[in-house]
Amino acid sequence: MEPIASLSGIAQGHGRHQVITGLDWDLGVGVHGLLGPNGAGKTTLLRTLATIAPPQEGALEICGRKVHSERTARAARPMIGCFSVFPAWGGCRAGTAPGSRGRTGSAQGVVTW
Template identity: 55%
Template sequence: MSLKLTGITQGYGRTNAIERFNLELTPGVVGLLGPNGAGKTTLLRTMATIMPPRTGTIALNGVVIDGERAARRARRDIGYLPQRFGFDPGMRVVDFVRYAAWMRGLPAERWDDAAERALIQVDLVEQRRTRMRRLSGGMLQRAGIAWAIAGDPSLVLLDEPTVGLDPRQRLQFRRLVAGLHGAVVVLSTHHIEDVDAICDRVVVLHRGRPTFAGTAAELAALSRDDLPGDTDLERAYMNLLPSQEQRL
């Protein structure tokens, strides 16, 4: 499994949110950090083939996604959880996750197993027949994570997946992501402790451009004692921001 972005420029209207972005990913967990407006969500939507890039190319497993037909094929291998995902409020949780398996092109005889496995991973088996509208905020977020991992996609894109999760559920989420062997997982988050705990690599974005790409240890080495933060990783992240944004 590999994902390669070459010279990606992306935006809305006349504004570019991402400019000349290059990134090559192999199996493992990549943390995507950056302040609000840095372009993280735009980058994930581009990786998910929801937004064709304005310039540049995306290649999944060496195959360039050069049109809608290629994008539809690629989506069978992509699990994407946006910050705000849509659902039918009257749909049962298990059917919501089975629908994800259908969307990924799994044969019908595998839908139930794929949904059951995903619900086990996010600890929602007891709520499998609950209507989506009756889920708490944390349960709804876990249902979204189950959607993203159902059918074992090889590229998993998660935009702020731990919002609404309590500390126990966040620890469970970390174990879940660490167990997605063989997949490329891109985790966009503001929780630097999650990045420290589970990410093999870190990419820091600022105004649509990467200011850092490397391991968490390499990022932590950029820490400065005079900057705000409770850990080396937090202080290193602050060090990558412009001076006017380093003040709390």
């Protein structure tokens, strides 16, 4: 089965500060989680996968389509969904998926603390 997202040689950061360097990763179908300390690059990686922040280096493919410009990023966004857990809000909340025109949904009770 082909990966739904493929990253090859991804480098990403903020200005001159590199947070991610040389990342190669194929994401298959399923649920994935990122764990790490503050500043490890979790949000930066998710922003890259969601095509919000283009990679500074490397190649990104979403559903077999290369994302290399704003035009190709816009074409990939309807195929991407994001979900975040915000414990401070007392439950789970579906994040806004790029291309969803601001629609959000509630998933209260799916995960309990």
